[in-house]
Amino acid sequence: MSEATPLDMIKTSLDQAKQRLELAQDSDDLEAWRLEVLGRQGSVTAMMRGIGELPPEIRKEFGKQVNLARKQLESAYEDATANINTGNHSSDALDATLPGTPTLRGGLHPITVVRRQILDVFTRLGFTTVEGPEVEQDSYNFGKLRIPADHPARDMWDTFWLNEQNSDEKLLLRTHTSPMQIRYMEDHPTPPIRIAVPGRCYRYEATDATHEWMLEQVELLAIDKGITLANLKGTLQEWARQMFGAKRKIMMRHSYFPFVEPGVEVAIDCFKCDGSERDCGICRGSGWLELLGAGMVHPDIIRDAGYDPTIYTGFAAGMGVERIAMVLQGVTDIRHYHSNRFSFLSQF
Ligand SMILES: [Zn+2]
Incomplete structure (x- = not known):
C-alpha cells in the first residue's frame, strides 16, 4: 500500500x-x-x-x-x-422528492362579494358610497331618527351599550346604518343627495338560523325636489332586476319604521320557482321573498336636517346583506358566514 x-x-x-x-x-x-x-x-x-x-x-x-x-x-x-x-438543523433537510407545501388561494368573503354586487348596482344608478361610524351616539342611532327614549320601536333593536346609561351622550354599537342618513344630511346643507351606506350593525339578541348579533346592511338615501314613492319603486325595481334577473317584479306592502312615512316592506317574486313550487327552498311556496324595508323620509327629519320639507322630499331603504347573500348563494343558516369555517368559506 x-x-x-x-x-x-x-x-x-x-x-x-x-x-x-x-x-x-x-x-x-x-x-x-x-x-x-x-x-x-x-x-x-x-x-x-x-x-x-x-x-x-x-x-x-x-x-x-x-x-x-x-x-x-x-x-x-x-x-x-x-x-x-431558518431553524433547519440538518444539512440534508431539503428533500426535493417530497411534495411541496400547497399554497392556499385566498378569495373574497361571500358577504363581501354580495355587498359589492349590491353597491355596484346602486353606483350605476347614481348613488355614491359613503361609510359611517360603527360606534354611534344614542342621538344619531335613535333620537334624530324619531325614536325617542320611551318609544316602543326601540324594542326592535336590543342594543349593545358602551357606557353608562346616565352619561351625557350614551354610546352604542349602531343597530342600523340609518344614523348615517342624519350625519350625511347635516354635513351637506343643500340637496340633491344620493348615497348608499354599507356597514356592519350590531344587535344584542339570541342567534339562530336567521339571526346574528352582527349583520351587514346597505342603506339608501335620496333627497331632492319632487322625489316620490314612484322613484323609490323604480330604483328598487331596477336594483332587483340587476341582482336577481331581468324578469323580477317587486311588491311593496305597508310597514312601519319611525323615520319614514309611509314605510314599506319590499319583496321580490321568487326567481327560483315563480311561486309554482310548494316546497321551494327559497320562497316556501309563497312566490315572494321579503328582502328589505324602505319608505319616504319623514318630513320632520328633512326639516331637522335644515331642508324645507315643502320643497324637498326623499326616500330611504335599508337591506340586510346576509339575507340577500343567503338567497343568492343558497345558504340556509346565517351563522355559517361568520363561523370562520374553511370548509364553508372555500365553497365560494
Ligand atoms: Zn320559490
Whole structure:
C-alpha cells in the first residue's frame, strides 16, 4: 500500500471538514468550525502555506486542488449558516422528492362579494358610497331618527351599550346604518343627495338560523325636489332586476319604521320557482321573498336636517346583506358566514 500523496491529503481533510460541519448545531458551532478550517490559523490556510515545501512538479496541481476544496467548504459553510438561521438543523433537510407545501388561494368573503354586487348596482344608478361610524351616539342611532327614549320601536333593536346609561351622550354599537342618513344630511346643507351606506350593525339578541348579533346592511338615501314613492319603486325595481334577473317584479306592502312615512316592506317574486313550487327552498311556496324595508323620509327629519320639507322630499331603504347573500348563494343558516369555517368559506 503506497503512502498517501499530498493530493490524497486534500481530499481527506475536505471530507473530514464536511463531516464536522454536518455536526454543527448552532451558530457558535459554525463559527468554531469556520476558524478551525477557513480561518487564518485554519487547516485550509495551513495547506496553502505549505505549498512552497512541496516538490515543484506538484505545486501547481496541489494549489488548484486546495483552492477548489476551499470554495466547496465556503459554499458548504454558507448553506449550513442558512439552514441554522431558518431553524433547519440538518444539512440534508431539503428533500426535493417530497411534495411541496400547497399554497392556499385566498378569495373574497361571500358577504363581501354580495355587498359589492349590491353597491355596484346602486353606483350605476347614481348613488355614491359613503361609510359611517360603527360606534354611534344614542342621538344619531335613535333620537334624530324619531325614536325617542320611551318609544316602543326601540324594542326592535336590543342594543349593545358602551357606557353608562346616565352619561351625557350614551354610546352604542349602531343597530342600523340609518344614523348615517342624519350625519350625511347635516354635513351637506343643500340637496340633491344620493348615497348608499354599507356597514356592519350590531344587535344584542339570541342567534339562530336567521339571526346574528352582527349583520351587514346597505342603506339608501335620496333627497331632492319632487322625489316620490314612484322613484323609490323604480330604483328598487331596477336594483332587483340587476341582482336577481331581468324578469323580477317587486311588491311593496305597508310597514312601519319611525323615520319614514309611509314605510314599506319590499319583496321580490321568487326567481327560483315563480311561486309554482310548494316546497321551494327559497320562497316556501309563497312566490315572494321579503328582502328589505324602505319608505319616504319623514318630513320632520328633512326639516331637522335644515331642508324645507315643502320643497324637498326623499326616500330611504335599508337591506340586510346576509339575507340577500343567503338567497343568492343558497345558504340556509346565517351563522355559517361568520363561523370562520374553511370548509364553508372555500365553497365560494
Ligand atoms: Zn320559490
